[in-house]
Every structure is written in C-alpha cells, then in structure tokens.
Amino acid sequence: MKLFYLLSTVAFLLSACQKDQAVGPDNLLYQRWSIYQTKRIDDNAWMMYNVDASYDTEYRPDGTLVYRRNGQVINPCCFPSKFLKTDNLLQYSEWTPCNYVLCAQPNSATITKLSNSLLELNDGIRITQYRPIQ
Numbered sequence: 001m002k003l004f005y006l007l008s009t010v011a012f013l014l015s016a017c018q019k020d021q022a023v024g025p026d027n028l029l030y031q032r033w034s035i036y037q038t039k040r041i042d043d044n045a046w047m048m049y050n051v052d053a054s055y056d057t058e059y060r061p062d063g064t065l066v067y068r069r070n071g072q073v074i075n076p077c078c079f080p081s082k083f084l085k086t087d088n089l090l091q092y093s094e095w096t097p098c099n100y101v102l103c104a105q106p107n108s109a110t111i112t113k114l115s116n117s118l119l120e121l122n123d124g125i126r127i128t129q130y131r132p133i134q
Contacts, residue, residue, distance in 0.1 A: 023088055024114045032058040032068070033119050033130035040126055056133050059083065065092075078103035088112075090121070 034056040037046040058066040063082050067074050075081075077098030084091045088111040095103060106123035113120035119130040 022113045023111055024116075026085065028114050028116060029059050029085065029111070029119065030061045032056045032133035034133055036129045036131045038126050038128040041122070041124070046129075057130075077101065078105055080105070 034054065035049050037048050039046045053070050054068075056068050058068070060066065063084060065079070065081055065083055067076055067079060075096055077096050078101065080092035080095050082092070082094040084093070089108060090111065091108045092105075093107075095105070097103070106125060109121040109123040111119070112122050112127070113129075117131065119132075121128050121130070
C-alpha cells in the first residue's frame with residue numbers, strides 16, 4: 001500500500017511539471033497571422049474585426065516582422081520590425097516612427113495560446129487572437 005501512495009505521489013508531481021500544452025512548439029509561430037478578435041483584459045466581450053482589406057503579420061525565425069495588406073508588403077508606422085522570443089514572451093523592437101503621431105504600443109506580449117489554428121497574445125492591456133493565413 002505504501003508503494004501505491006509513493007507511486008501516486010511521484011506520478012502527480014511529474015504531471016504537475018509538464019509544459020503548458022496551450023502553447024505549442026516555437027515553429028508554429030513562424031508563419032503569417034491575421035487578427036481575428038480582441039478584448040480588453042477586464043472584459044468578457046470579444047470584438048471582431050471586419051476591415052477594408054486583408055491584413056496580416058508574419059513572424060519569421062530570424063526575428064523580423066513583415067506586415068501585409070491584401071498580400072502586398074507594407075511598412076506601417078507605430079509597428080515594430082523586430083521581435084525576440086524568450087520562452088512565451090515576445091519582446092518587440094525597432095519601431096517605425098509616425099509623422100505627427102505619438103506611438104504608444106506595448107513593448108511585449110505573452111503567448112497564451114499557440115496551435116496550428118490559433119495564436120493568442122496578451123500585452124497586459126488586451127488579449128488578441130490571430131488565425132493563420134492559409
């Protein structure tokens with residue numbers, strides 16, 4: 001009986017140390033993502049995006065970000081051009097300045113979900129979900 005309790009305790013401790021399965025392997029990040037919905041941290045209602053064009057962001061393994069509008073590469077102001085991934089944290093850098101506008105975007109975001117079909121980022125203000133471009 002003591003052996004059973006010992007094995008049960010060891011199994012429980014090992015299962016508690018498993019990596020968060022909501023966040024998949026790094027290679028899933030490195031693709032093109034289109035914003036799907038967003039909400040404020042303290043809100044329950046998701047806001048859907050229906051914009052005038054198709055926008056996406058590509059995360060590349062070399063740490064660069066590429067933005068597209070209707071498939072054409074663009075260089076939007078107030079958006080970073082580089083990122084550094086450490087565990088589940090994305091730190092953004094090299095912001096493109098805007099004329100006549102003060103940029104106030106978050107400098108980092110935490111990956112809370114990453115799968116073949118969903119990327120969810122929490123920047124401390126908003127939770128934003130993205131879907132891959134097929």
